[in-house]
Amino acid sequence: MFSLIRPKVFGACAVTVLLLLFGLVPTAGAATDYMLIDAARLASLPTSGTPYTRMKNAADNAMASMDLSEPASSSSPWLTNYGDPSTGIGNGAVAVAAGLVYARTGDVRYRDFVIKIIRFVIGSEDRASTNGTASDAMVLATMRQIPGYVLAADLVKMDPNVTGSRSGYKSTVWKTWLGALRTKQIATTSYRSIVAHSKRASNWGAWASAARVTIDVYLNDTADLAVAVNRLKLYLGESMSGSWLKTGAFDASWACVPAGSKVKFVPVNPSSCGAAKDGIIVEDASRSASSFPTWDMTGIDYSFHAYMAQLVAAVVLDRQGYDVWNWGDRAFKRIMDQLNRLGVATGNGRVTATHVSWITRHFYGVSYPTVQAQPSDTLGYTDWLYAEAAPPPPPPTPAVVMGNNAAGTVWTAMSTDRKRASQFPLASTSTVTSIKAYVDGAGATTGSQPVRGVLYSDRSGLPDVPLATSTTVNVTAGQARAWVTLSFASAVRLASGNYWLGLHSGGTTGVARYAVTGPNALRFNNAADAFSDGSSNPFGAVITASKQMSITAIGIPG
Numbered sequence: 392m393f394s395l396i397r398p399k400v401f402g403a404c405a406v407t408v409l410l411l412l413f414g415l416v417p418t419a420g421a422a423t424d425y426m427l428i429d430a431a432r433l434a435s436l437p438t439s440g441t442p443y444t445r446m447k448n449a450a451d452n453a454m455a456s457m458d459l460s461e462p463a464s465s466s467s468p469w470l471t472n473y474g475d476p477s478t479g480i481g482n483g484a485v486a487v488a489a490g491l492v493y494a495r496t497g498d499v500r501y502r503d504f505v506i507k508i509i510r511f512v513i514g515s516e517d518r519a520s521t522n523g524t525a526s527d528a529m530v531l532a533t534m535r536q537i538p539g540y541v542l543a544a545d546l547v548k549m550d551p552n553v554t555g556s557r558s559g560y561k562s563t564v565w566k567t568w569l570g571a572l573r574t575k576q577i578a579t580t581s582y583r584s585i586v587a588h589s590k591r592a593s594n595w596g597a598w599a600s601a602a603r604v605t606i607d608v609y610l611n612d613t614a615d616l617a618v619a620v621n622r623l624k625l626y627l628g629e630s631m632s633g634s635w636l637k638t639g640a641f642d643a644s645w646a647c648v649p650a651g652s653k654v655k656f657v658p659v660n661p662s663s664c665g666a667a668k669d670g671i672i673v674e675d676a677s678r679s680a681s682s683f684p685t686w687d688m689t690g691i692d693y694s695f696h697a698y699m700a701q702l703v704a705a706v707v708l709d710r711q712g713y714d715v716w717n718w719g720d721r722a723f724k725r726i727m728d729q730l731n732r733l734g735v736a737t738g739n740g741r742v743t744a745t746h747v748s749w750i751t752r753h754f755y756g757v758s759y760p761t762v763q764a765q766p767s768d769t770l771g772y773t774d775w776l777y778a779e780a781a782p783p784p785p786p787p788t789p790a791v792v793m794g795n796n797a798a799g800t801v802w803t804a805m806s807t808d809r810k811r812a813s814q815f816p817l818a819s820t821s822t823v824t825s826i827k828a829y830v831d832g833a834g835a836t837t838g839s840q841p842v843r844g845v846l847y848s849d850r851s852g853l854p855d856v857p858l859a860t861s862t863t864v865n866v867t868a869g870q871a872r873a874w875v876t877l878s879f880a881s882a883v884r885l886a887s888g889n890y891w892l893g894l895h896s897g898g899t900t901g902v903a904r905y906a907v908t909g910p911n912a913l914r915f916n917n918a919a920d921a922f923s924d925g926s927s928n929p930f931g932a933v934i935t936a937s938k939q940m941s942i943t944a945i946g947i948p949g
Contacts, residue, residue, distance in 0.1 A: 483539020490546030627719030794943030799906030812893025832870030897922025
């Protein structure tokens with residue numbers, strides 16, 4: 392985490408003023424932590440070899456060629472929308488390169504360069520991009536570049552009270568400017584600020600997430616970070632509550648949820664969509680000229696832009712102890728799995744996407760294809776930072792997330808073509824994978840009866856629409872009482888709230904029995920629901936009994 396380091400005063404105020412003015416703040420010793428990487432691991436990385444040399448060369452070349460004089464030119468470190476047209480390297484990524492070289496070697500030339508370019512950048516959000524981007528995209532340019540400058544400031548432990556170096560900004564304090572940048576009205580479009588864009592489900596929203604999270608962590612703004620974190624959770628499908636993300640025009644064929652549906656839209660398709668759609672970043676994939684499943688270079692390229700931006704936020708949050716790599720049923724892995732199935736894990740012919748697979752490979756321990764990592768707008772050098780794949784985070788242990796896990800002693804035989812369900816509260820967002828029910832086959836001495844588990848939504852205290860049904864199990868006559876697992880073909884993501892867990896039976900009446908405890912409200916179908924054609928939508932008219940099924944939902948909480 393960023394730590395505030397102030398200069399000592401040796402009885403000479405002028406010295407202190409100069410140190411503050413130029414950001415040359417003496418440190419008390421080596422840094423203990425960074426927003427981007429653990430200091431101990433950074434110290435173990437090599438200072439030789441091709442990846443390190445390329446990173447150092449990026450910093451050296453910028454130090455030799457960057458224009459830090461006024462009036463500013465196209466060679467100045469503006470917050471441009473794209474990187475250098477000849478190299479693809481963004482100015483933010485250049486700042487990160489210099490910051491990493493300083494943090495690894497202690498060579499103060501790189502620290503001083505980072506401080507100079509950061510002082511020059513203060514206020515540059517007020518100027519249109521220098522490479523042809525329209526003025527209404529200045530906010531996108533800002534969001535793409537500013538995370539790199541913030542990470543660099545942390546790497547060199549720059550004093551946060553340093554001021555700007557250009558006319559009109561020489562009294563503007565870095566940390567004050569940075570905090571206000573999040574809500575500043577920069578663009579001329581309907582979404583004018585970083586905070587406004589963080590509500591969007593597109594790659595613009597992804598870059599806003601990277602910028603907002605990085606600034607919040609740097610400034611230790613825990614209140615705003617909580618909002619930014621929930622935005623990322625909504626994007627990944629980890630959360631289904633809060634102010635929902637805004638969707639633009641997109642081709643609904645790429646999504647599991649059609650445009651205009653009342654079901655909440657998840658920007659990253661969940662695993663329940665099946666392999667063909669799992670992990671698709673919907674709005675950006677639908678930039679393809681044709682409908683699903685016909686990808687083109689544009690849809691893939693935009694998907695990489697969204698993905699690399701959210702990975703910046705993920706890396707920063709990982710350093711803060713968030714379990715980000717497991718969010719959304721390992722959404723960041725599922726996105727890369729989709730890109731890998733398409734054969735484009737190392738990029739889309741754009742060099743600035745080549746750094747991405749190194750990140751996912753490292754944090755999930757999966758051998759995704761990799762090539763020489765080129766930097767992008769904010770991040771790069773990942774073949775140096777993440778050369779070794781880390782052990783994958785252990786998958787969370789499935790547990791009972793809702794239901795009645797008391798083994799009932801009262802038994803009721805199951806009729807054919809009938810459903811019965813009990814209502815249960817789900818305390819927190821969970822991914823549900825199966826149902827367990829306490830059943831036996833003591834209702835008959837011969838035969839068997841098919842049974843499936845059902846999960847229904849709640850509407851005004853009654854079961855409404857099916858959210859998942861399990862595979863079928865056959866309960867045989869004489870089967871001993873036991874908890875039977877009824878697995879879903881695909882996991883289902885549920886927000887907190889009330890749900891109905893139940894059993895749908897077919898076949899021969901009265902072979903299978905279910906256990907109950909009581910009293911509580913158990914809902915039965917008031918009319919037959921044929922087992923052969925699946926469980927009805929909606930649940931149907933009900934009758935009520937005062938008992939509760941011994942039935943639970945098994946899943947991953949959180």
